[in-house]
Amino acid sequence: MTGRTVAVVRPGALTTVQDLGRVGHAHLGVPRSGALDTGAVRLLNRLVGNTEDAAVLETTVDGCALRAGCAVTVAVGGAPCPVRVDGRPAAWGTAVRLGPGSLLEVGAAVRGLRSYVAFGGGIAVEPVLGSRSTDLLSGLGPAPLSAGADLPLGAVAPSVRGPVDAPPWPGPPDELVLRVRLGPRDDWFTREALETLATRAYRVSTASNRIGLRLDGPPLERAVPGELPSEGMVLGAVQVPPDGHPVVFLADHPTTGGYPVVAVVREGDLGAAAQAVPGTPVRFVPVTRRGPSGGGPR
Amino acid sequence: MSSRRSGPPRVLRVGDRALLVELPDGDRAEAFHAEALRRRAAGQLGSVREVVPAARTLLLDGVDDPERLAAELPHWEPAPLHARVGEAVEVPVRYDGPDLPEVAELWGVSVPEAVRIHTAAEFRVAFCGFAPGFGYLTGLGERYAVPRRATPRTAVPAGSVALAGPYTGVYPRSSPGGWQLIGTTDVVLWDPRREPAALLAPGTRVRFTAEGGR
The missing domain is CATH 2.40.100.10 (Cyclophilin-like)
Known part of the structure; x- marks a missing residue:
């Protein structure tokens, strides 16, 4: 095995190629997709000298193992996990140099859910509609990793490397606090339901995935029965299906839907949502609904 | 079709960066969508990165200044649908x-x-x-x-x-x-x-x- 590739030795439970997503095609029914923890991806790409939008690997729970076909710089981050190169412990959260034939082992997440692996030059699978991301809802982009597969790497761009020392790594949350703006369909819910949303604790359900963070907790009661005619959905939408349990839409969410959206989570809080393991307590904090334009910091 | 029958469209905030425009029926939603595309092509929609029509709504996502656009949207006057042609x-x-x-x-x-x-x-x-x-x-x-x-x-x-x-x-x-x-x-x-x-x-x-x- 030679050339600018990495071979998949152990794919892990679910490892996908992700970049910053397939923006601009929602009107054709194409989800945005892309990495769930975008902060981690941007930082890792800077660490290995890529532009922030280069494609990386997103693991789920138990990491993955890869063999380098060439000398390449890698960085593992996101959910903290043990990292080994040819059996020896290596640094997490910083750039590591692999020689040709080196085995990179990304261990199970110690905290959080999703670790990311960035390679110098980025994963260079063929883009679909401008993105290399795997979209698990609609099947666009490359299939999840399988053992024996070879992933092509892009050429290293020497000019983009900037200094990154001591990068900040916010740990996965013990409690997930999601700031929300109420609406657009908060008027479909009872006053008590809005009170419940703002004050009661939820927990991340095991049924969560890249499409949505599903939550267990007190159901939200509707003031208006039935379904809406389908309407456009955004990243972070808190959709409430008939069972009353809120679902926070993540990157692979459908582009339209007929269940009412009671509130929308701030985009900046969704990276932490990507790392919240099942059972993590969740609180919603409504932020000012109306205010002077220009408002507060994001 | 008179546009006076139902007044201006209702505009709802969707998070920090999106707006949902609610129209009284499908025909007017389609006309409003066409108007949004016309304005985007003319460079009048700034940062908007997604324009998503649906049954009776239009979603605009990636809006720089939602307050300002929300104030403008009710004043749009879309051309009626039948006035436009295209090859089927x-x-x-x-x-x-x-x-x-x-x-x-x-x-x-x-x-x-x-x-x-x-x-x-x-x-x-x-x-x-x-x-x-x-x-x-x-x-x-x-x-x-x-x-x-x-x-x-x-x-x-x-x-x-x-x-x-x-x-x-x-x-x-x-x-x-x-x-x-x-x-x-x-x-x-x-x-x-x-x-x-x-x-x-x-x-x-x-x-x-x-x-x-x-």
């Missing part, structure tokens, strides 16, 4: 769907007459959803609306032409589905290497033609 996409169909007899019965007509009704209508893609390239086509009118099947099929073949509510749709690939299947087409509905990737993108005019058989 022709979709040849074998009207051999397993639910066609049931649809004909719901309409109170014979099967050949149901095919005639479907091929005589002029459709427009109101919006997409469900799957990449799955368009919701209007044109049959409410009197031909049909319910979804009580039990969805676990696998509807790609190319199936189907009805649900007032809409006609064509499955771009095999998937589960609860729509009433009336026929099959061989046209390629979705090809990411094509521009646009969806044959039936919002705003496209469509005609179905009967191919062989019935």
Whole structure:
């Protein structure tokens, strides 16, 4: 095995190629997709000298193992996990140099859910509609990793490397606090339901995935029965299906839907949502609904 | 159609960077969508990165200054739909769907007459959803609306032409589905290497033609 590739030795439970997503095609029914923890991806790409939008690997729970076909710089981050190169412990959260034939082992997440692996030059699978991301809802982009597969790497761009020392790594949350703006369909819910949303604790359900963070907790009661005619959905939408349990839409969410959206989570809080393991307590904090334009910091 | 009947559209905030415009009916939603595309092409929508039409709404996502745009939107005056023209996409169909007899019965007509009704209508893609390239086509009118099947099929073949509510749709690939299947087409509905990737993108005019058989 030679050339600018990495071979998949152990794919892990679910490892996908992700970049910053397939923006601009929602009107054709194409989800945005892309990495769930975008902060981690941007930082890792800077660490290995890529532009922030280069494609990386997103693991789920138990990491993955890869063999380098060439000398390449890698960085593992996101959910903290043990990292080994040819059996020896290596640094997490910083750039590591692999020689040709080196085995990179990304261990199970110690905290959080999703670790990311960035390679110098980025994963260079063929883009679909401008993105290399795997979209698990609609099947666009490359299939999840399988053992024996070879992933092509892009050429290293020497000019983009900037200094990154001591990068900040916010740990996965013990409690997930999601700031929300109420609406657009908060008027479909009872006053008590809005009170419940703002004050009661939820927990991340095991049924969560890249499409949505599903939550267990007190159901939200509707003031208006039935379904809406389908309407456009955004990243972070808190959709409430008939069972009353809120679902926070993540990157692979459908582009339209007929269940009412009671509130929308701030985009900046969704990276932490990507790392919240099942059972993590969740609180919603409504932020000012109306205010002077220009408002507060994001 | 008078635009005074219902007043200006309602504009709802969706998070920090998106707006949902609510129109009184599908026709006006389609007209409003066309107006948004016209303004975007003219460079008047700034940072907006997604313009997503739906049954009675238009979603604008990636808005720099939602307060300002929310104040402007009610003053837009979209041209009525019939004033615009474009070439219709022709979709040849074998009207051999397993639910066609049931649809004909719901309409109170014979099967050949149901095919005639479907091929005589002029459709427009109101919006997409469900799957990449799955368009919701209007044109049959409410009197031909049909319910979804009580039990969805676990696998509807790609190319199936189907009805649900007032809409006609064509499955771009095999998937589960609860729509009433009336026929099959061989046209390629979705090809990411094509521009646009969806044959039936919002705003496209469509005609179905009967191919062989019935």
